[in-house]
Amino acid sequence: MKRAYFVTGTDTNVGKTWATLALMTHFKQQNLSVLGMKPVASGCKKVGIKWKNDDALAIQENGSFVVDYKIINPFAYEAPISPHLAGKENPANFDTILANFQTLQNLADVVIVEGAGGWYAPLNEMETIANLAKKLNLPIILVVSIKLGCINHALLTVEAIKNAGLNCVGWLAVCNDTKFDCVDLTIESLKERLEIPLLAIFPYSTEAKRDNVFISEIV
Numbered sequence: 001m002k003r004a005y006f007v008t009g010t011d012t013n014v015g016k017t018w019a020t021l022a023l024m025t026h027f028k029q030q031n032l033s034v035l036g037m038k039p040v041a042s043g044c045k046k047v048g049i050k051w052k053n054d055d056a057l058a059i060q061e062n063g064s065f066v067v068d069y070k071i072i073n074p075f076a077y078e079a080p081i082s083p084h085l086a087g088k089e090n091p092a093n094f095d096t097i098l099a100n101f102q103t104l105q106n107l108a109d110v111v112i113v114e115g116a117g118g119w120y121a122p123l124n125e126m127e128t129i130a131n132l133a134k135k136l137n138l139p140i141i142l143v144v145s146i147k148l149g150c151i152n153h154a155l156l157t158v159e160a161i162k163n164a165g166l167n168c169v170g171w172l173a174v175c176n177d178t179k180f181d182c183v184d185l186t187i188e189s190l191k192e193r194l195e196i197p198l199l200a201i202f203p204y205s206t207e208a209k210r211d212n213v214f215i216s217e218i219v
């Protein structure tokens, strides 16, 4: 059976790509074919004549098959600012994203889609990540960077996902803030308050150790 998940986060820079790459490896280790997608990306560099984004390149690299960059990241914007501002000339079009997603889903057993920013990040003048997740109609995985303020952001995001009528199947704790010294108690506080399973805790580590982290089965 085909599976797909939409990875969102409590904010930008919280570990969505880190988690997306780890999830891709997790499914590959189960002998499933996996592809990823970063449909809208701000902050791109010129590779040849095309704008490309580091997250999307890493997701392309980590896939089970080689897939054209344009399928994985149809909307690549130069400026590292909100997509609705960076993409004024070429606003994100959800029909294109859905068609590309279906192409990937036809190719692989599992597709992981990384959002941009947080749940209400605007992707164009009218629509947000929440609207895109609803259009794709995927189960959601929430990435929480363990830092001061994350409990509020996590609770707000889970409530907003529920209000959108989507299923948040679990959350991932990413410990990427070295200045924060209350990691364990904060994770415990989140476990007590979030009514969804904690799928994995990613300690502060090198990329090489990312794939050693155990991820619980998603149900």
Ligand SMILES: Nc1ncnc2c1ncn2[C@@H]1O[C@H](COP(=O)(O)OP(=O)(O)OP(=O)(O)O)[C@@H](O)[C@H]1O
Pocket: 009, 011, 012, 013, 014, 015, 016, 017, 018, 019, 055, 116, 117, 174, 175, 176, 202, 203, 204, 205, 206
């Ligand atoms: N477990 C970890 N240990 C150390 N560094 C980490 C860890 N997880 C993430 N990072 C670092 O934290 C930063 C943010 O992570 P990442 O790029 O995955 O966030 P993001 O939510 O995908 O950001 P964006 O909104 O730009 O897509 C990166 O520099 C990444 O290398």
Ligand SMILES: [Mg+2]
Pocket: 016, 017, 018, 055, 114
């Ligand atoms: Mg990212």
